[in-house]
Amino acid sequence: MPEKRNDIMRLRTKPDGSVVRLLADGSEVAYAPAEPDWERIDAMSDEDIAWQVARG
16 A cells, blocks of 8 residues: 555635645745656556555
8 A cells, every 4th residue: 555644734715716734833935836757657556546546
């Protein structure tokens, strides 16, 4: 099974539609999601993919 991570990222959608990440000190920085790691995804077994889908 893939390693479980407990990284929680807080995001906010601004009135203009832009998305920002909320930092611990209350500041905001622009957020752009990272591109998928296709090598990692291609290397996953069907069981790994099913586990990822099931956990949401």
